[in-house]
Amino acid sequence: HRDATAIESLLYESFLEYERAYTPEAFHITTPEKREIESRIKHWNVWVALHANVIVGTVSAHPEGEALHIRSMAVRPSMRGRGIGKLLLQRVEKFALANGYKRLILNTTPFLASAIRLYERFGFRVTGSEREWFGTRLTTMVKQVT
Secondary structure, eight states, rough: OOOHHHHHHOOOOGGGGGGGGGGHHHHHHSSSSSHHHHHHHHSSSSEEEEEEEEEEEEEEEEEETTTEEEEEEOOOGGGGTSHHHHHHHHHHHHHHHHTOEEEEEEEEEOOOHHHHHHHHHHTOOOEEEEEEEEEEEEEEEEEOOO
């Protein structure tokens, strides 16, 4: 599946600059391989953003009770600052509303400061729930969509 290969490459490229901030295990999970992405395409909802017919952004989401859990959001570094992340979040929120989900949930790491600013501008709030995830600190953020 060509999309899975392109998404694998995009996630790796997007998180590579932060690799040192992750533990090796956490980085490996943050940058899933093609087989895992193919499974997500089959079982979750996966969206991509295209520019000149090339995948430049992606986001995945899966149900978690009344919430839609956002995973693997990334925008190609050379395409950041153009509103692609916001468009991806809008698409997820539209899907959540259309399908009766009450809130969006995501986990992020404190060192992804620009992503956290995007999430906050989009209406996400830190829940105060922090945990260790394979030796990397995770912060949970939530947005109500009803």
